[in-house]
Amino acid sequence: MPHESRNPLSRLDPHAPLVLDTRALSRQPGSERKQTLTVPAPADFGVAMLGVPEGAEIELDLRFESVLEGVLVTGTAHVPLDGECARCLDPIASTFEADFQELFVYPDTRSGGNADDDELRLEDDLIDLEPVLRDAVVLALPLSPLCRDDCPGLCPECGVRLADAEPDHHHDVADPRWAALQGLTSDAPASNDEPSEVPPPGGRGESAPHQSTDRREGKQEG
Template sequence: MARYVNAAAHRGSRSPLVIDISRLGRRPGSMMTVEETVPSPVRMGVELIAVAEGAPLELNLRLESVSEGVLVTGTVWAPTTGECARCLTPITGEVEIDLTELFAYPDSTTEETTEADEIPRVSRDRGGEGVDLEQSIVDAVGLVLPFSPVCGPDCQGLCPECGVRLADAEPGHHHEQIDPRWAKLAQLREQSAGDDS
């Protein structure tokens, strides 16, 4: 699966999407739930629409210890902001993703037989063990958001001549267009009409 930008590696502080699993234990079947709202540590999305950095991410997750690691399942909801691809009007919305991700334990067979970009790893630091959901959520959000969001299915966009939003323009808005091959002839006609007066 394609991975979108990972900004976690460039920051010194711990992401709010790193979940401490110290109390989960490694016994298969052990489970814990996470239901909380945290700020998005980075902008997540595509060029025209995204979850803004600092926007609330509502986590409703279940973390379960399995033989090879920690299985994280659940949903993540967040508000989105962006602009219409047709008329550039600001738009808002929301995104909800279903998350299913296995984090491999250190020294597990899964860790030894896969690359880190295939299956994420349970991390260890001075605070204990944790799973960093940031990249998984960034990837999932990037996959569900439209590359060309619109403010409405009937959005007409902008006038190609003057740039006015067609929804705000007067009925029948148009511009006289002369074929460039005839433009010189039109100029001559205007000149001759001016000479006749």
Template sequence: MREHRLQVAAPEQLGEGLVAVREGSELDVDVRIESVHEGVLVTADVFATAEGECGRCLIDIALPVEVEFQELFAYHSGEPFEFEVQDDHVDLEPLIRDAVVLALPFQPVCRPDCPGLDPETGLRLADHPELVTPEHSDPRWAALTEFQASEDEGADEASDTDLQKD
């Protein structure tokens, strides 16, 4: 068993959405490599920083990315395996790339309660709280504002039937 702590540069951009780990960004990899009967078991923790923009207010953000994975690299045995030991080496790049990309948020935000942009002026609502309205009315739902819900009369009948059963 061997343990290594590596700092490597991302060989290419990892991710394509609003945030990505940029090419050349530093990846910290803590890896544990163990010899097992079937092959080489690799356990790794990867730490990186994804850069991009908030999905609500479009400001630049940097998000920490932490992923872990464990994979068995099998010795060549004639049976097909997804990952195999090649010339006494294992290639971790595809595993790291897949783990980091899958850990990136689909809709990243600068903070969980980011109010976004004002739909009329395009200004950031976090910078201009006077533009925040307590109730956003979408004109597509305007007809439903006149809808009045009826009283639920079935609840009393159900309770009467329950009393009769007891």
């Protein structure tokens, strides 16, 4: 009695763009077939700041090879990319090539019956290429894409794109460590260069003239 797979296979939609039919390929090991096709990109095909627009054309160059365990698929995907620069937020539009290779095992063989959960299987001679394509493209995309390697980004003070700014573009920003001292300086009273007219008590200022005159007159009268 053949060993049953622990996880029943879900039915694949033969009309899905990335579900491919391998019936034209013989099970004889060494048999191979090449195919070139264009398919629309699925949704959410990318990372936060860069990805393939949904519905955009993906060009696939594929080779199907029959092996003992199943069908070995080798291919190259040519995808268009849209996104924005992580530094200056300018739009990015480019193309990307991703190579991949994956074995789809036959479910009625010993290898297919004991396949791990992360292994891919054929179902009624159909293979679903979408998870393979996602791994090949999405995992290779940079999380912080740049419009160019030396992109200077945006000015942190005014937000202007530094690549378009003048070479001497800068802002005079006070050191926050001196903010408290600047506050004390602004609150201090204005300085007065003129000396005080009233000397402090016990100071060395001149005595009042009438006091000295009175003392001299008292001595003469005596």
